[in-house]
Amino acid sequence: MAEEMVGRLHSATMVFSLLLSIFTTRSCSEHVPLIMWSSEGRSLWTQDPPVAGHIVSRSQLETYLSSAFGSTPNSAPRTVLLFLQDRLSVDDVTLYGGVFGNKQDSVFPNLEAALQSSSSSLVLPSVSGSASVPEVLQELLDVAPLSVDPEQLDRLHLDVSSPALLVFRLPLGTGSDDMAAKDSLRESDRLMGNVLEAVKAQAVPYIAVYTALAPSRVTRHVNPAPQSAGRSLLQATNDVFAPLQIHDNMGNICILFWASNLTVSFLQTGQKADLTDTTFISSGVDTGGSFCNASNSQLVLKYGNILGFKTFQLTFAMSQRLYPVSARQWFTLDQVQLNYDGQKATFNGSNAITAPSEYSYHCQMVSNSEYPLLVPSTPADNAGQWILTFTDFQIQGFGVTGENFSYANDCASFFTPGIWMGLVTSLLLLLILTYGLQMIMHLRSMDRFDDPKGPAIAVPQTD
Structure with a gap:
């Protein structure tokens, strides 16, 4: 029976390879999560895990996996269990999980x-879609x-x-609604549990x-920031997640910052975070x-390991001053x-x-590349x-009266090209319609007509 089963598995290898070649042609812009664990007490990696938001490329994935398998000699037994789902995103795990999402009704027990x-x-x-995990393994x-x-x-x-x-x-x-998604993920977790129990019964160490x-299309379930009543013309709506809040020494909010996408690209290596x-x-x-304070505000964002740099910091310097022409205070993003x-x-x-x-x-777009609103300070600077790209960018460094942005002064002028x-x-x-109406209004009827009962008009012919 075992030999027959192994023969079936080898025949299925060709089919799996064909499916693998089809699915690996997906777009590189699709990102999927990867979760790996070991039944043994050894570390799976020797380098720091990526920071949140970083997309792991194929070369980086090979480094992580090589680190996991490199701690064991090649001659040692290695059994790898690859659970391959059709569609999954990290939001599925955080939304429906118990440990990750702090929920009692977890679908991943x-x-x-x-x-x-x-x-x-x-x-x-987030692993790049071009990095085929089965192929790398x-x-x-x-x-x-x-x-x-x-x-x-x-x-x-x-x-x-x-x-x-x-x-x-x-x-x-994952299905189209929450119930279908939970049921399908719960069934997948049940199958994984059966496999792990069977392998454990045979006392086989595994990874x-x-x-x-491919990723699933899951909408982040984050409570939107409440919107204040009143005028909303040109006021940005935070319908995905709440803005970042900075408090002063008295505990009051003095800086609000939000962007639907915050991306930095290092041209020297071609990496993006x-x-x-x-x-x-x-x-x-x-x-x-x-x-x-009353005249200056500074927003400092300090990150961990970004693009291989141990220290990484973004600083937004703002100031406000009185402009005599408008007789009012204006604030600017200076640097x-x-x-x-x-x-x-x-x-x-x-x-x-x-x-x-x-x-x-x-x-809508604040960047130093296309339609630049950010200008490099000196040629000698780095x-x-x-390339800094802030999509749907909104900031307020003065006059904050609550947890929501005040009326927004938009960078797009009212009279756009459209x-x-x-x-x-x-x-x-x-103008064409007016000219046509004028032509119709100036039409005049003939004041003399030929008498159809009279003699016809004779036109002499000459040879």
């Missing part, structure tokens, strides 16, 4: 029990993957004397990997050093400074990044090596 019982685990929230183990039905593992006798890569397809993906072929989750959701940013491992890149804010002191400032095109086209059509 077996997964969480395995992680708690393991002394070594590794969680990569196959290269590291130098063994062909075997596709196994989770319900038939008890029929397979595992040989601990040779490495093995067992792939368990979890065909159930388990849980990942997916998304700081959105770290800044606004996971609270993994240190705001120590921020301050605010954005990036400090990393003793080096700095300084960007000056253009004159467009300004608003009345009792308003907030909002812009600003030319970086509005001008519409006005010119409407004016042109109006």
Whole structure:
């Protein structure tokens, strides 16, 4: 029976390889989570895990996995259990999990029990879609993957004397609503539990990997910030997560900061880091050093290991002053400074990044690349090596009266190019209509007509 089962598994290897080649052609922009744990008490990695928001590339994934398998000699037995789901995102784990989401009705009881019982685990929230986990594991183990039905593992006798890569397809993906998603994930967790129990019964040490072929589309369930009543024209709505709040010495909020996407790119290495989750959701940013007073405000965002730099800091310097022409106080974003491992890149804010002191400032895109609102300070500075991109950017450093932004002064002028095109086209059509009406109004009927009963008009013909 065992030989027959092994023969079936080898025949399924060709089918799995074909499916693998199809799914690895997905877009590189798709990111999936990877959760790995070991049944033994050894560390799975020798380097620091990535910070929140960092996307693990294929080369970095190979480094992590090589570190996990490198601690054991190649001759030692290695059994890898790869749980491959069709669609999964890290939001599925945080939303429906018990340990991660602090919920009693967790849909991952077996997964969480395995992680708690393991002394070594590794969680990569965002792995690039181009980095095929099965392919990397196959290269590291130098063994062909075997596709196994989770319900038939008890029929397979595992040989601990040779490495093995067992792939368990979890065909159930997340559904379109919460109930369908929870039911499908709960069934996947049940199958994983059955596999782990079967392997444990055979006393086989293993390394388990849980990942997916594509991300699911899960909306973050974060309570939106309450909106104040009154005027809302050009006021940015925070419908995803609450803005970052900075308090003064009296405990009052004095700085509000928000962006739907906060990205930094290092041109020298071509790497990019998304700081959105770290800044606004996971609270993994240190705001120590921020301050605010009547004339100046400074927002300091200190991160951990970003793009390989041990120290990484973003500083937004703002000031307000009285403008005699308008007879009112205005605040400006004077400078954005990036400090990393003793080096700095300084960007000056253009004159467009300004608003009345009792308003907030909002812009759909603040960057130093396309339509730059941030200008490098000096040619000798390192600003030319970086691209800062703040999408749906909103900040208020003065006149904060609560937890919400004040009326927003938007960077987009009222008469945008689209509005001008519409006005010119409407004016042109109006002129054509007016000219046509004038032509119709000036039509005149003939005052003399030929008598049809009279003699016909004779037109002499000449030779």
